[in-house]
Amino acid sequence: MTSTHETAPPSTTPLARTVRGSGPGLLLAHGAGGGIEANYGPILDGLAARHTVVGVDYPGAGDSPRSLTPLDVDTLADELVAAADAEGVERFAVSGYSLGGPVAIRVAARHPERVDALVLSATFAYADTRTDLVASVWRQLLAADDPRLLGEFVQLMALGEGALNTLTPDEVRAAAELITATVPPGTGDQVELVRRIDVREDLAAIAVPALVIVTAADPLVSPTLQRALAAGLPGSETAELPTGHLPFAERPQEWLALITEFLERHREGGGL
Numbered sequence: 001m002t003s004t005h006e007t008a009p010p011s012t013t014p015l016a017r018t019v020r021g022s023g024p025g026l027l028l029a030h031g032a033g034g035g036i037e038a039n040y041g042p043i044l045d046g047l048a049a050r051h052t053v054v055g056v057d058y059p060g061a062g063d064s065p066r067s068l069t070p071l072d073v074d075t076l077a078d079e080l081v082a083a084a085d086a087e088g089v090e091r092f093a094v095s096g097y098s099l100g101g102p103v104a105i106r107v108a109a110r111h112p113e114r115v116d117a118l119v120l121s122a123t124f125a126y127a128d129t130r131t132d133l134v135a136s137v138w139r140q141l142l143a144a145d146d147p148r149l150l151g152e153f154v155q156l157m158a159l160g161e162g163a164l165n166t167l168t169p170d171e172v173r174a175a176a177e178l179i180t181a182t183v184p185p186g187t188g189d190q191v192e193l194v195r196r197i198d199v200r201e202d203l204a205a206i207a208v209p210a211l212v213i214v215t216a217a218d219p220l221v222s223p224t225l226q227r228a229l230a231a232g233l234p235g236s237e238t239a240e241l242p243t244g245h246l247p248f249a250e251r252p253q254e255w256l257a258l259i260t261e262f263l264e265r266h267r268e269g270g271g272l
Contacts, residue, residue: 015056016063017083021048024116024267025089027080027107028055031098031122032190033154033183035062039097042252043259047095050260054092056083060186067186071193077106081114093117093263098221098245099190101229102126102199109202117266118206118233119259121213122245124221125229126198131221135194142188150183151176160217160244203232210236211262213247213255220245237262 018028018036026047030039036055040047047053056079059067080103084092093116096104101123108115127135134157141150155164155175167175184190212230216223223240230238239258241247247255 015059015079015083017086018044018053018055018057019087020044020053021051023051024263025084025092026051026053026263027084027092027094027104028053029076029080029094029096029100029103029107030055030058030061031100032194033187034098035184037062039100039248042248043256046256046260050264052087052089054083054087054089056080058186058190060189061184064186067189071189073103073106073193073197073199074110076103077110080107081111084114090114091116093119095119095121095259096123097121098123099194099197102197105199105202105206108206108208109199112205112207115208117208117263118210119213119262120210120229121247121255122215122218122221122226123212123229124225125200125203125232127195128225131225132195134220135191139188139191142183142191147180148176151179154179157220158245160219160242160250162217163244163250200232203229204234206233209266211258212236212238213258214238214240215243215245215247216240217242218245
């Protein structure tokens with residue numbers, strides 16, 4: 001897919017925006033059931049130390065109102081670019097985490113003249129059978145009246161084995177309560193988009209430097225699916241992080257270093 005796509009219509013209600021720092025532009029695309037603060041909060045200051053960071057919370061996340069219609073990847077991509085426009089950021093790299101990965105790829109496909117680089121973490125180009133099944137169960141648990149089970153499922157699928165095994169039963173129960181108390185209202189809509197999204201046809205046309213950060217102990221998005229994305233992205237680099245699906249919780253400083261060092265290296269080499 002190319003920039004010949006028509007621009008998607010904007011949301012009727014503005015989405016909540018995060019803007020920090022100064023320097024080269026860096027757009028952030030978050031994951032399903034997350035938000036800019038929830039997914040990037042532990043590394044936002046580090047990113048903003050070198051970049052003008054711009055992110056939006058998807059409908060139903062953060063302070064953004066829930067959408068009245070099914071979510072669409074083109075609209076999310078264009079909303080992110082519209083936020084950059086509003087902040088006067090003409091060119092930018094895009095960091096996409098989990099569901100934000102295919103959103104970032106679609107930004108690069110629809111607006112290739114604007115994008116300098118991609119950093120894709122714990123992510124996928126489409127939902128394979130396993131990922132679709134996980135998302136289906138997640139969606140059903142969101143609809144069921146069993147917050148304890150939902151909280152336990154999210155921990156089981158999000159944390160790497162090592163991190164999960166450090167928790168005591170009391171800590172697991174407390175974490176489950178916190179998870180269910182803070183689930184964004186649009187999580188179900190975002191999980192449904194995980195099941196439908198497919199940007200494989202975009203990959204071959206992506207011509208900017210790209211780093212795929214594989215979360216190698218990820219129970220939610222399998223490392224195999226993450227590596228398949230890297231294999232389909234021409235000239236991409238791959239780095240492996242020994243963490244589950246939450247690098248911002250398990251290894252935030254290592255995650256930050258991978259992102260910033262990649263962007264700095266390509267900037268110094270004239271690629272950004």
